[in-house]
Amino acid sequence: MKEVYLDNSATTKPRKEVVEAMMEPLTNNYGNPSSLHQKGIDAEKLLKEARRKVAKVIRANEEEIIFTSGGTESNNLAIKGTVDTLKRYGNHLITTKVEHSSVLHPFQDLEQEGWKVTYLDVDENGILDLDHLREEISEDTILVSIMYVNSEVGAIQPIDEVEKIVREYKDSKLYLHVDAVQALDKIEIDLSNSIIDLLSMSGHKIHGPKGSGGLYVAKDTRLKSLITGGGQENGYRAGTENVPGFVGFGEAVKLATEDVEKNVAQMQELKTRLADGVISSLDEVQINGPELKNGAPHILNLSFRGLKGEVLVHALEEENIYVSTGSACSSKDSAPSHVLTAMGVDEDAMEGTLRFSLSTFNNEEEIDYTIEKLIKSVPQLRKISG
Amino acid sequence: MKRVYLDNAATTPTASEVVEAMEPYFNENFGNPSSIYSFGREAKNTVEDAREKVAQLIGADDAAEIVFTSGGTEADNLAIKGVAMKNKEQGNHIITSAVEHHAVLHTCEYLEEYHDFEVTYLPVDENGLVNPIDVAEAITDDTILISIMLANNEVGSIQPIAEIGQIAQKNDIYFHTDAVQAVGSIPVDVNELNADLLALSGHKFNGPKGIGALYIRKGTQLTSFMHGGAQERGRRASTENVPAIVGLGKAAEIALEELDEKREKMIKLRDKLINGIKAEIDEVILNGHPTKRLPNNVNFSIRYIEGESLLLNLDLEDIAASSGSACTSGSLDPSHVLLAMGLSHEVAHGSLRLSLGKYNTEEDVDYVLEKLPAIVDKLRAMSPIYNQK
Incomplete structure (x- = not known):
């Protein structure tokens, strides 16, 4: 087997069409969109087209899409950019314990600056506690930030329910931010009739280019820019636009969402096949996260008791299978996963965690190959480490 | 015609050699440098290789002093906000000039408006030059940062940066220079310029858009303003834009040669x-x-x-x-x-x-x-x- 890439939550391979679309602005159409001459106008046109594609998919207006350098910047901008503008309405912020580090770290910083932050509990499946949200939300709350799909365990948060609860406090000035980095091509997102004010997206998680992302900013949202300078992106984000990156992002969003239902069904089937294949043949394996049918179609988080996840990652790598122990951003530090900790996974299980993350480009053959290699490696490694 | x-x-047009260098990293080598398996590590090595080339272009002693950003504007923001926010206990005064790029000017204005900083905008002469004597005279006990551009983007005037850097050094004040227009155009050496921080941008010297770098001299205290993963030694979170970083490295290599x-x-x-x-x-x-x-x-x-x-x-x-x-x-x-x-x-x-x-x-x-x-x-x-x- 040439290569089985099952780490699509870390990054994905850009689609051929995406790279092709980027070549025009990387070569002939290299202008700066702010320039007044034809080269600038041509570049601006490409940018506008890309923005239109993104807006169309999430049913927003073009003016509501800001291009950024990626999901991390989108999350930072959404959180740090709004709290200051709503300061006078309250000092309470709500998020969950299982957010991506690009959400948690800004909140931890804000906490040090004196903001009050509630980190909502999650259940053993990684789903946030709506009652906890009901208890904590108040007139003093100015920002609620919830991720749509968890990057480590694939838990899908009940965003509809969150919206219902948040809606009642909208009058007292409150923004709702959704980190949709892992959800964009897995769940249909319709912002035309939503109270979501901010929604983060990333290119390289959906077969688009690295260094590109977007933030939906609902009309009239008061947002302070993170990067100051020229007046690009409606004044929300300074810096010469990364035209090739944004064009690639637009194309990726368009292609990734053309047939969400079919893609989801396909990945769901592969995920179930992988889980069933492993669990039916190996002892002491547990699924972390929601039941297979309830979780995101592309993420399967398994604990192999008695093993270190990292050892297993390298053993699979020998067989050209690429997986990870958790999120790539934290895969190098040895601290236990904050997501699994919040879900109450015991230490022993946490040690032997592997995350398999699929894409629409995976197939049954790859899954069967992976099952076969796991069935071979896991008992051997257990014997050595035991 | x-x-x-x-x-x-x-x-600038992206050099065809640069585009060629980037292409494999869009396709077969698409790994995330933070991943622990081999092709994550390969991506990591590629990033480090590019870092070395950028370091060489500006005479940095150690490649670890280079942080990749999404461009020149972000690099200027990181330098100014990063130093200001980290060192505000030491003082709240910044010196810059009236002719800086907006990435510097608006960032200074932001610090004035939201974080109680005081900023001196030095005047320039009829040629657009800052007088180093004015810099020295503007320094107070509260000055924590001097930020003067190396070359002006509109009129091209090259500031007496080495001299200004020396003044900053003597007074133990951090010195940042926005070298976005200068890098690739004239020789730039962070040690000769006495710069603690220096911003550059890929697309200004035939590299790709969406990538730039900030030189941060070892020992410089600054906070990051993009938080999340531990990339770029904790100074800039976010999955590395590998193809663009490779492109910047290639552009730096060519710029030095040519x-x-x-x-x-x-x-x-x-x-x-x-x-x-x-x-x-x-x-x-x-x-x-x-x-x-x-x-x-x-x-x-x-x-x-x-x-x-x-x-x-x-x-x-x-x-x-x-x-x-x-x-x-x-x-x-x-x-x-x-x-x-x-x-x-x-x-x-x-x-x-x-x-x-x-x-x-x-x-x-x-x-x-x-x-x-x-x-x-x-x-x-x-x-x-x-x-x-």
């Missing part, structure tokens, strides 16, 4: 343009220092005409130029740089920037010198002010 692109200070040759060629073309315009058109003023200027910058005020009409007419002849910096070219305000140099609103409005790049030829220059005088004549013929004269 092919299109003549003379707006290289706004952005620097002398390119500089010589640019100076020749620049001077031909300057002399040609002066000879062919009356009532023009060269903006910026006559000799201490970027090899690729030509900036004239052409009296009695409007910059915008001039640009449109040049564009109709397939010549891409600008009136000032691209970032503000959408606005109708006259250039803050030209006003700071003492030009009147009227004269500042008639400014034209022609910025050369490595792909320009003598033929391009000849073509401009052929077309420009006729356009100026035509516009002046329609100008009531010119006719009243």
Whole structure:
């Protein structure tokens, strides 16, 4: 087997069409969109087209899409950019314990600056506690930030329910931010009739280019820019636009969402096949996260008791299978996963965690190959480490 | 006649070698450098290799002093906000100049508005130069950062940065220089310049858009403003933009190789343009220092005409130029740089920037010198002010 890439939550391979679309602005159409001459106008046109594609998919207006350098910047901008503008309405912020580090770290910083932050509990499946949200939300709350799909365990948060609860406090000035980095091509997102004010997206998680992302900013949202300078992106984000990156992002969003239902069904089937294949043949394996049918179609988080996840990652790598122990951003530090900790996974299980993350480009053959290699490696490694 | 692109200070064509270097990282080598398996590690090595090349281009002692950002604007933001927020206990005063790029000016204004900083915006002389004596005199016990650009993006004037850096060093104050326009155009050495921080941008020297870097001298205390993963040694969270980083590395390598040759060629073309315009058109003023200027910058005020009409007419002849910096070219305000140099609103409005790049030829220059005088004549013929004269 040439290569089985099952780490699509870390990054994905850009689609051929995406790279092709980027070549025009990387070569002939290299202008700066702010320039007044034809080269600038041509570049601006490409940018506008890309923005239109993104807006169309999430049913927003073009003016509501800001291009950024990626999901991390989108999350930072959404959180740090709004709290200051709503300061006078309250000092309470709500998020969950299982957010991506690009959400948690800004909140931890804000906490040090004196903001009050509630980190909502999650259940053993990684789903946030709506009652906890009901208890904590108040007139003093100015920002609620919830991720749509968890990057480590694939838990899908009940965003509809969150919206219902948040809606009642909208009058007292409150923004709702959704980190949709892992959800964009897995769940249909319709912002035309939503109270979501901010929604983060990333290119390289959906077969688009690295260094590109977007933030939906609902009309009239008061947002302070993170990067100051020229007046690009409606004044929300300074810096010469990364035209090739944004064009690639637009194309990726368009292609990734053309047939969400079919893609989801396909990945769901592969995920179930992988889980069933492993669990039916190996002892002491547990699924972390929601039941297979309830979780995101592309993420399967398994604990192999008695093993270190990292050892297993390298053993699979020998067989050209690429997986990870958790999120790539934290895969190098040895601290236990904050997501699994919040879900109450015991230490022993946490040690032997592997995350398999699929894409629409995976197939049954790859899954069967992976099952076969796991069935071979896991008992051997257990014997050595035991 | 092919299109003549003379707006290289706004952005440059990406070199084909750069695009070629990037391509494999869009395709087969698409790994996330933070992943622990081999092709994550390969991506990591590639990133480190590019870091080394950027370090070499600016004479940094250690590649670890280079942090990749999404561009020059972010690099300036990281330098200024990063130092200011980290060191505000030591003082709340920043010194900069009136002619900085907006990435610096607006960031300083932000610190004034939201974080109680005091900022001194030093004046410049008629050539756009900051006087180092003014820098020394502006220093107070509260000064924690001096930020002066190496070369001006509109008029090309090269500031006495080494001297200013020395003053900063002697007073134990962090010194940042926005070198976005200078890198790849003139020799840049962080040690000779005495810079603690230096911002550069890929797309200004035939690298890709969406990538830049900040040099951070070892020991410099700053906070990151993009939080999340531990990438870039905790100074800039976010999955690394590997293809663009590779492209920046390649552009840096080429820039270093070609620097002398390119500089010589640019100076020749620049001077031909300057002399040609002066000879062919009356009532023009060269903006910026006559000799201490970027090899690729030509900036004239052409009296009695409007910059915008001039640009449109040049564009109709397939010549891409600008009136000032691209970032503000959408606005109708006259250039803050030209006003700071003492030009009147009227004269500042008639400014034209022609910025050369490595792909320009003598033929391009000849073509401009052929077309420009006729356009100026035509516009002046329609100008009531010119006719009243």
